[in-house]
Amino acid sequence: MPYLLQVLQTLLVLAISPLYVGVIARGTAILQSKHGPSVLQPYRDLRKWLHKGVVRSEHAGPVFVAAPYVAMACYLTVSTIVPIITDEPLPLAFMGDLLGGALVLALAGFAMSLGAMDSASPLGALGASRTAWLGSLAEPALILVFFTVGVLSASDNPYLMNHAIAGSPAALILPTHLLGAVAFLLLILAENGHIPVDNPAGTTEIAMIEESRVLEYSGRDYALVKWGSWMKFTLLSCVFMNVFVLPWGLGSATSLAQGLLGSAAVAGKLALSAALVMTIDSSFAKLRFFRIAEYLGGAFLLALIGIITSYVVGR
Amino acid sequence: MQELTLASPGGAVLSLDAVLILLSALACLGSKLFDRYLTYYALQSVLLAVAAATAAYLEGDPALWVLAGLTLVLKGWAIPAAARHWLVQRLDLKRDSGITTGLSLTLVLGTALCAFAYLAVSPERLAHGLLAASVVPISTAVVLLGALAMVVRRHMVAQLIGWLIMENGVFLGAITLTASFPLIVEVGIFFDLLAGFLIMLAMTTGLAERISPLPIGRSGRDS
Numbered sequence: 001m002p003y004l005l006q007v008l009q010t011l012l013v014l015a016i017s018p019l020y021v022g023v024i025a026r027g028t029a030i031l032q033s034k035h036g037p038s039v040l041q042p043y044r045d046l047r048k049w050l051h052k053g054v055v056r057s058e059h060a061g062p063v064f065v066a067a068p069y070v071a072m073a074c075y076l077t078v079s080t081i082v083p084i085i086t087d088e089p090l091p092l093a094f095m096g097d098l099l100g101g102a103l104v105l106a107l108a109g110f111a112m113s114l115g116a117m118d119s120a121s122p123l124g125a126l127g128a129s130r131t132a133w134l135g136s137l138a139e140p141a142l143i144l145v146f147f148t149v150g151v152l153s154a155s156d157n158p159y160l161m162n163h164a165i166a167g168s169p170a171a172l173i174l175p176t177h178l179l180g181a182v183a184f185l186l187l188i189l190a191e192n193g194h195i196p197v198d199n200p201a202g203t204t205e206i207a208m209i210e211e212s213r214v215l216e217y218s219g220r221d222y223a224l225v226k227w228g229s230w231m232k233f234t235l236l237s238c239v240f241m242n243v244f245v246l247p248w249g250l251g252s253a254t255s256l257a258q259g260l261l262g263s264a265a266v267a268g269k270l271a272l273s274a275a276l277v278m279t280i281d282s283s284f285a286k287l288r289f290f291r292i293a294e295y296l297g298g299a300f301l302l303a304l305i306g307i308i309t310s311y312v313v314g315r
Numbered sequence: 316m317q318e319l320t321l322a323s324p325g326g327a328v329l330s331l332d333a334v335l336i337l338l339s340a341l342a343c344l345g346s347k348l349f350d351r352y353l354t355y356y357a358l359q360s361v362l363l364a365v366a367a368a369t370a371a372y373l374e375g376d377p378a379l380w381v382l383a384g385l386t387l388v389l390k391g392w393a394i395p396a397a398a399r400h401w402l403v404q405r406l407d408l409k410r411d412s413g414i415t416t417g418l419s420l421t422l423v424l425g426t427a428l429c430a431f432a433y434l435a436v437s438p439e440r441l442a443h444g445l446l447a448a449s450v451v452p453i454s455t456a457v458v459l460l461g462a463l464a465m466v467v468r469r470h471m472v473a474q475l476i477g478w479l480i481m482e483n484g485v486f487l488g489a490i491t492l493t494a495s496f497p498l499i500v501e502v503g504i505f506f507d508l509l510a511g512f513l514i515m516l517a518m519t520t521g522l523a524e525r526i527s528p529l530p531i532g533r534s535g536r537d538s
Contacts, residue, residue: 170327173327173331174327174331175330175331175334175335178331179334179338293419294345294418294419297419297422297423298345298422301341301345301422301425301426302338304426305334305337305338305341305426305429308426308429308430308433309334309337309449309453311433312433312438312448312449312452312453313330313334313449
């Protein structure tokens with residue numbers, strides 16, 4: 001049974017991530033008094049890309065070809081590690097804790113950056129350099145955020161963190177936890193190219209950050225790249241909701257019905273986080289590129305203050 | 316008040332409030348616009364009023380309620396509104412160009428000061444779980460952050476706001492620690508009067524200088 005749930009969890013992430021992105025795009029458009037594309041548009045895009053032929057530059061190397069597959073494999077791996085539909089570790093969850101998950105996500109980003117540099121296009125290398133700069137600032141903050149929840153649960157295993165907070169709801173309003181949660185939200189927005197770091201609907205090459213890495217991909221490769229980035233956003237949002245904000249409603253790993261209940265709960269939680277992202281997307285302006293350092297510095301600072309207060313205020 | 320523990324609901328609210336006050340001080344330190352300085356100062360004062368009201372509720376002391384109301388009206392509304400009207404708008408202050416260190420470096424210094432406040436107060440020597448053990452390091456950190464704002468900023472109005480933040484830090488510590496409340500009321504009103512006085516001072520200086528406000532710390536070099 002746990003193996004079935006394991007497969008269900010990964011399939012759920014695969015299936016729901018285009019919908020999540022579609023809902024955010026549509027909701028943001030509505031908030032800005034536009035009509036916007038249908039929430040199913042990402043699925044249609046995926047079908048279109050999967051049916052198109054692949055065009056690659058003749059100067060592009062093998063790394064460029066392999067990168068989307070490596071990245072997709074990484075995202076699929078992370079989808080087996082983190083708590084999404086059950087609050088008990090599934091058979092493959094032994095592979096990593098939150099730091100391990102972050103490592104695998106970083107590996108995916110690394111592969112995409114290498115692929116971009118191998119794409120024989122100057123924009124690819126430019127995008128890779130920008131993303132690497134962003135990542136070098138975001139990564140330390142991310143590790144500190146894991147420490148803030150680690151302080152509360154005395155562990156860096158997301159399942160134990162989930163139990164620690166679900167078991168004592170008062171922990172939700174502890175300063176350490178609140179600061180960590182806000183810092184994590186800032187990092188999710190930065191890592192997935194949302195306002196105020198990047199505009200997900202932006203089409204100007206000069207302002208793109210993550211998108212400029214993947215300009216050279218087409219057809220099937222592009223479908224994998226986009227699907228992978230949507231999965232990353234969904235996975236991080238799931239961790240945000242299940243570990244930081246609402247650690248309840250996860251099923252136990254005993255029966256399929258529990259897994260389905262957990263899936264429904266996760267869909268509801270993702271709707272909440274989508275509403276949050278939409279609000280932020282439509283109420284802030286995109287930052288100037290070099291002010292992003294201050295933004296990420298702010299996330300780092302919040303997490304650091306969170307850890308200091310954990311010593312001062314206690315847990 | 317002295318024996319209030321963290322585990323009680325009142326203690327939890329007070330400690331959360333104290334951390335938010337600390338954060339608003341850091342936010343003020345990390346911004347560059349005069350208007351933001353005042354917004355964050357007003358926010359911090361409102362949070363301070365909440366802390367005073369929580370203490371008043373826990374103690375059932377009418378003097379503290381008066382103090383909370385005074386903090387809310389004077390510091391949360393009157394001082395920021397007056398400074399906005401008389402200083403920021405009249406002198407057309409927008410971006411603070413008199414900052415000596417970069418914002419990121421200032422924030423790093425601020426965080427270091429927070430850690431230093433914790434080490435200096437060393438609350439682990441107090442009984443475990445006591446509220447004072449958590450709020451005193453935070454209020455010390457707020458005082459140090461206000462001092463940092465006064466050190467790294469050259470503009471007189473920015474220094475005034477740093478001073479007001481320091482005062483908020485002292486006040487936060489006083490609410491949590493002192494048992495004799497009428498004294499706090501006196502001290503609070505005294506500080507408010509002093510703050511009003513300083514604002515008047517800044518105002519008159521600003522009116523005299525009109526276009527170019529007095530850049531403190533440079534006057535010696537320029538003359």
